[in-house]
Amino acid sequence: MALFTFKLPDIGEGISEAEIVGWHVKVGDRVEEDQPIADMMTDKATVEMESPVSGTVMRLAGEPGQQVAIGSMLVEIEMEAVGEEAAPPDNSSMGEVEESTSVPPELVGQQATEGQRPGRADxxxxxxxxxxxxxxxxxxxxxxxxxxxxxxxxxxxxxxxxxxxxxxxxxxxxxxxxxxxxxxxxxxxGTGQGYSPAGRSVRRPDEEVKVIGLRRRIAENMAASKRAIPHFSYVEEIDVTALEETRAQLNAHRGDKPKLTLLPLLIVAICRALPDFPMLNARYDDEAGVVTRHGAVHMGIATQTDGGLMVPVIRDAQDRNIWQLSAEITRLADAARSGKAKTAELSGSTLTLTSLGPLGGIATTPVINRPEVAIIGPNRIIERPVFRGKEVVAAKLMNLSISCDHRVVDGWDAASFVQAVKKLLETPVLLFAD
Structure with missing residues (x-):
């Protein structure tokens, strides 16, 4: 028998360690070559690690939530001998093989005992x-x-x-x-099974949820953003009646194109307004004291997934039309929710758009996606009566929120930018004018 040490390879760009999100195996399990053994998280991407050899799991690097340094032991596997000697795997797996007739007790991790669930008959x-x-x-x-x-x-x-x-x-x-x-x-x-007397809700047991993986990254990033950035928010009401009529007409004649939501139209308006407000499409390196104002708009789209909030990025949003934006939003959202988004698709945004869709509320004060300096949030569209001259008519109204880094963006700049976006959205023909 031979003991193979599988070392964590470099699975990210310039990272020094990765977090254990979850194990697919436990000590004592039999694994086959290329079988998934662990989920490891770098920045925002989760990578599935596969076993480079077949054998029995003898030791694991740690518990979910712990960090593992690149090049250090992830899993130790006792390989089966082929003939007289064990066949070592390819060197690219960053593993080491050492002869071993037995594994010392201190190398064998403790195996979690799974509680038995009663069968249906029981x-x-x-x-x-x-x-x-x-x-x-x-x-x-x-x-x-x-x-x-x-x-x-x-x-x-x-x-x-x-x-x-x-x-x-x-x-x-x-x-x-x-x-x-x-x-x-x-x-x-009474205290019947599954039934609570009128006026009482069912009491749930206390539950401890370990903050690991993507949820821990979100917590760290949000805390760092609120600690380092002096936020201010500005909210403006926009009449989107004409915009919604235009969207309905475009959808009615879209053919095989993707169905339009409000977001592609909003992105076009943002990209058209940004050249006059370059301080908003920027990233601030506060350690170096440098603000980089970007010429291209790499639009981050905050996306809710089962694991938490992720921000896939539409590259060069300013060069795409509404149909291309709609298709890219759908593709990136599906990739994020299915865990198939690439690392490059989850980084490099210069401005972020966050929307709660029908749950948008009256107004929001979104938290900036550091190191960006602004984040924009459309809210729910509500139909209300408004005055048009002396007449009262029904109008579709939506509040648009923006949060900015006050170290970089002045209140006047943020308000002026939102007013420019408002003009474009309330006169949708301008979105398609050269």
Whole structure:
């Protein structure tokens, strides 16, 4: 037998360590070559590590949430011998093979014991509702009720109990059989399985959730952003009635093009307004004391995923039309949510757009995606009556929020920029004019 040490390879650009997000194996498991063994996180991308050899897992580097340095041990695997000698893997796996007839106890990690879940037959057998003979249960006043005979109740009472989710084995009858009054008493005072008396919500047990992986990166980045950046926010109301009519007309004649949402139109307006406000499309290196004003707009799109918030990036958004923007938004969002987004697609944004869609609320004060200096957030569209001259008409209104780094962006600049975007959105023909 030979003990193979699989060292963590360089899986990112210039990183020195990666975080263990989760293990696919445990000590004592048999693994095959190319079988997934661990999920490791660099900056914002999660990389699935595969075993370079076949054998038995003897040691793991640590628990989820711990950092592993590049080039240090990730997994130790006891390889099976081929003939007289073990076949070492390719050198590119950054592993080392050493002969070993046995593994010292200190090298073998502790294996987590998985709790056994009761089978369906066991759970049904343990359920009072499944027992029609003798049983013991709690009555409506909390005392034990011994059932030496089958439960007696009329079909109407049984039907009502089913509708309410009440287990009749838990109801104490006031006579020789269970009546509607007994159900009423149980609803008021009882503690039935799966049913809470009126006016009470179901209490959930306390739960400890370890902050690791993407959620920890989000927490660190948001905390650093709020610590380092003096935020200020500005909100303006925009009449998007004409814009929504234009969007509806474009969708009605889109053919095989992707369906338009508001975001592509908003991105076009932002890109058209930015040349007059270069201080907003910028990144601030506060350690070097340098602000880089970017000529191209690399638009970050804040995207909610099962693991947390990710920001895929539309490169050169200023060069794309509304249909190309719509297709790219969909592609990047799908890649982020499925975990297939590449590292390059999750970095390098110069300005971020964050939208909660139909949950957009009245106004938001988004947190800047450091080291950028601004973030823009459209809010929910609401139809309200407004004055047009002396007439009252229905209009579709939307608040547009922007948060800025006050070290770099002045309030006048932010307000002027939003007013320029407002003009474009309220006169949508300008979005398509040369």
């Amino acid at each position: 759970s049904e057998a343990a359920s009072p509702a499944a027992q029609h003979g003798a049983s013991t249960s709690l009555g409506s006043n909390g005392e034990k009720v011994d059932r030496a005979t089958p439960i007696l109740a009329s079909p109407a009472v049984r039907a009502r109990a089913r509708e309410l989710g009440i287990d009749l084995a838990q109801v104490k009858p006031s006579g020789d059989h269970i009546r509607h009054a007994d159900l009423d008493a149980f609803l008021l005072y």
